[in-house]
Amino acid sequence: MIAIIDYGMGNLRSVQKGFAQVGYQADIVQDPAAVEAAPAVVLPGVGAFADAMENLKRAGMIEAIHRAVAAGKPFLGICLGQQLLFESSEEFGATKGLGIFPGVVKRFPVGELKVPHMGWNQVAIQRPSPLLEGIPDGAAFYFVHSYYVQPADPALAVTLTEYGLKFASIVGRDNVFGIQFHPEKSSTLGLRILKNFGRMVRS
Template sequence: MIAIIDYGMGNLRSVQKGLEKAGYAGFVTSDPEAVRSAPGVILPGVGAFADAMENLRRSGMIAPIMETVAAGKPFLGICLGFQLMFEASEEGGYFEGLGIFPGMVRRLPSGLKVPHMGWNELTLRRESAILAGIPSGAAYYFVHSYYVDPAEPDLVIATVDYGFDFCAVAGRGNVSGAQFHPEKSSDLGLRILQNFGKQVEGSC
């Protein structure tokens, strides 16, 4: 079963239900040992970056997350969970993230309506298992005020245009993440969760 990390800042049940609709079993857990033993892990999240990192520290989840990544197990970050995968965020100051990928989390530029909320189309930049079978132009549901700015361009899998192009999906190897909410993005969102489930199956 796929572990969905509960650190007090996520729409956990909707992710779990989305996985079930995609044909895969997921369980919500706040137990670091359960995360360590899971064949695949999802880090969801809504809210503030600094609070999320503090909750991960208090819950003892940082070590099992990094062990999951190092072990080559499939790992998926969603929305705030995606942002936490990077080195740091400028939300409310400067706060360090998990540092799985190099790059910063930055506020959407002035002049744009914040938060960015609603359906927007992806532009695929390269092939990836997490977006297998998904065409460029597919629409997904976004709700966020900050965006990921990867330090390495080859991390970018897909972008979205919201007054400017920014990274909507990033990944490398067993690790990937999406700024939008696949669990709230209809059939094409479920396809992403299905693709992730297939990655987990293939890694077992």
């Protein structure tokens, strides 16, 4: 079973249905104990970074997330969930994140681009990843975001996407992955990414 963390800020049902379409059970959970019991964890999210961190703290999820990561469980952050994996965000002033990956979350340049970055865009594969099995270089996925991650370690970037500048659209290290786009809204290839994540899960 894959635990999808409900902290009041996620497109939970779409993610759950996406996993169901590719044959994996994913349960929406609000209890930190359920996160710790699950063999794999997904952190989705839309909205403001600071509100998300506050909601996770109130729900007692921050410690559960760190324990799941430390235990080596497959862990996937989607959209805001990817951004929360980093040390801090500049959204509405500096806000501390989960600090699982080194780096910061930055806003797209004001006045230079249409923000949010919304719609289909391509990914350029930088290195192999189990998430990308069957995904061709240059594949397009659906994005909706005003902020992007800037890893302190460039090797964290699995794919890059260009929107005025190049940003890490997928990051990963060991058992932890983050995706800026919405795989659950990205048709066949997006579902393939969810299936690839499901294949990492030990029953």
